Amino acid sequence: MQKVQGSWVDDQRQGHGVYAYPNGDTYDGEWLHHERHGQGTYTHHETGSQYMGTWVMGKMESTGELIHLNHRYQGNFVNNNPSGPGKYVFDIGCEQHGEYFQLEPISATLPNQEDSGNLELTLQESIKNFSKQPAAFERIGSLVMSQQDM
Structure with missing residues (x-):
């Protein structure tokens, strides 16, 4: 309510x-x-x-x-x-x-050996599909940490 x-x-x-x-x-x-x-x-x-x-x-x-x-x-x-x-x-x-x-999504075109065409990937989508945990991806993929005080 x-x-x-x-x-x-x-x-x-x-x-x-x-x-x-x-x-x-x-x-x-x-x-x-x-x-x-x-x-x-x-x-x-x-x-x-x-x-x-x-x-x-x-x-x-x-x-x-x-x-x-x-x-x-x-x-x-x-x-x-x-x-x-x-x-x-x-x-x-x-x-x-x-x-x-x-970060902006990164796209790459890779050769597709099955049909001699091209296979387009988006790195961000591939990682999200692999991870199944978008919050973990955001922390890992978007945070650049400095090693201060170590």
Whole structure:
């Protein structure tokens, strides 16, 4: 069941408010034109994970913190994804500093021996199909870590 507490302007959420989604997720923060916009916290009911930070027209943008059960990511976000410098902070007391880069899919044309034609691959799609765990691919494929303080 959806539950809303907050201000409305022209039949749209506006200003500070709390919204409970049908799946149990919640958002507590600022709204503009019916979109998450400004500072706010989104909590995933199923996992307990939270994003606390800046929202721009419904997307995670700028400075924020993504908090999971035993670690957190602190850094910048662009279009709902980590981007630029950031760090993972683990509950066991260590930190991993690095920088996220948004990678474009890589395409390659390889000879196809069966019909002497060409077989076009997209590396990103191949890895996703192989992995079956897109979140793991995103961390491995998009995070370039520096070996500082080692």
